[in-house]
Amino acid sequence: MTMADDKRETVTLTDRQQKARRSRSIAIGIALAVLVVIFYVATIVKFGPSILSRPM
């Protein structure tokens, strides 16, 4: 580690920024989860029962 690294400026988030970031993170998490569920269920719906018949 160099001297320059020790002295680098870091950002401290204000309460409002932290709250906003948390709200965005939760929304992104929910959106991703919904997307996963949609593609999972839609795959089963589109393939039907044949999705279970595969060579073992």
Added chain:
Amino acid sequence: MALVDNARIEETPFRMSEATAGDFFALLKPRVMSLVVFTAFVGLVAAPATINPFLAVVAILAIAIGAGASGALNMWYDADIDAVMTRTADRPVPSGRVTPGEALAFGLVLSALSVMTLGVLVNWLSASLLAFTIFFYAVVYTIWLKRSTPQNIVIGGAAGAFPPVIGWAAATGTVSLESVILFLIIFLWTPPHFWALALFKSGDYERAGVPMMPNVAGAASTRRQIFAYALVLAPVGVLPWYLGYAGAAYGAVAALLGAGFVWYSWKVLLMRDDDSAMKPAKALFAYSLLYLFAVFAAYLADSVAERALGLVGA
């Protein structure tokens, strides 16, 4: 000579975002989205084909997100004029809660995601129509027409008229006369709806430099054009019955609603130039929302009833 100009880096305003999830949701224009969801739903359910209910929900969701994405792109590009209009000054970008770059990225990502989802899970015709709608609203209307011609919302209105066609295409994989007539109803409804708003908000549009019809052609000409569109819209609303694929009940409801639209437009036509309250224009604006909702609700009820009766008869 330094490779990096330190002074310029320090001058660059670095800003941590304070945008909440709610601010991003507001970028999707939720109120416009609700009308899109409803008209797309009517197109999808009224279509003579069955689609898996789960895929139907996915289709409506994708259409809604796509419409919202085009709203975000619109707010990205229009932030400068939104800032000077009272109706739009508090939108997330002009108020500074969301940066233009964030709005642009949000709109582009959601556009791609909604089109791909619709294409992969439903069909590519509806996905192509959704992509075209987003392009039409964001590029043809927002970037090109809105600031250059008073016919902006006449041509741009096509973007708002596409959702029932996309819903129909999601269910059937085709575009047919029935869905084109649903398109026409919204397309012909848009100019009188927005010009009624523009009449009593003309000061706003003038300040923003947007060439809306009242600012360019004058209030009297706008009132005449509103009435002319109402005269065309009313019979087009009845076409589904006239062409024989909607019942008489729908025909009667659409005819009554159309007569109401002509009546309210007539009141606007008679409005005096010195009428600053502009009550007839405000009344037409409110009625136009009711008209569109009611015509589509009647069409939906008619097609569902017809299908139910068909099942009972079979």
